[in-house]
Amino acid sequence: MSLRLTARQRIVALTGALLAGSGVVFGAFGAHALRARLDAEGLGAWETAVLYQLVHGLALLAMAALAPAAPRGHWLDRAALALALGTLLFSGSIYALSLGAPGWLGPVTPIGGVLLILGWLGAVLALIGGHAPRRV
Numbered sequence: 001m002s003l004r005l006t007a008r009q010r011i012v013a014l015t016g017a018l019l020a021g022s023g024v025v026f027g028a029f030g031a032h033a034l035r036a037r038l039d040a041e042g043l044g045a046w047e048t049a050v051l052y053q054l055v056h057g058l059a060l061l062a063m064a065a066l067a068p069a070a071p072r073g074h075w076l077d078r079a080a081l082a083l084a085l086g087t088l089l090f091s092g093s094i095y096a097l098s099l100g101a102p103g104w105l106g107p108v109t110p111i112g113g114v115l116l117i118l119g120w121l122g123a124v125l126a127l128i129g130g131h132a133p134r135r136v
Helices: 007-032 040-069 075-098 108-127
Strands: none
Touching (some): 040 075, 075 108
16 A cells, blocks of 8 residues: 655655654764764764754654645645755755865855745744745
8 A cells, every 4th residue: 555645745755755764873873883983063063964964854754744634835845845955054054064075054044944944934934824925
């Protein structure tokens, strides 16, 4: 038996599952392979990135479950996109910086953070019944 999901639900759920699953992998990698390579600050940053990735992966799974109640083009769609992109930018940039990426990547982290905030705002708007602006 397979889950009966619309294409958009499947994409959001798959993204959430991939983020959460890879978050576990990155967490284990940090705890075992990087323990000797990173100092306490670096490990702390890595753990923060893992936490945010796991939380937002689970949030995307929840959004996929809520999607049947929201019309296409609703705030929920925009919120899911913002959370997915925000997680990739936020956690991804922290992972890269922890592993020695160039410092110019640093400003990507707060851009990801802003997208995460916007994603949660979109979720709030979806839950209170707001409708996303229509494209012209």
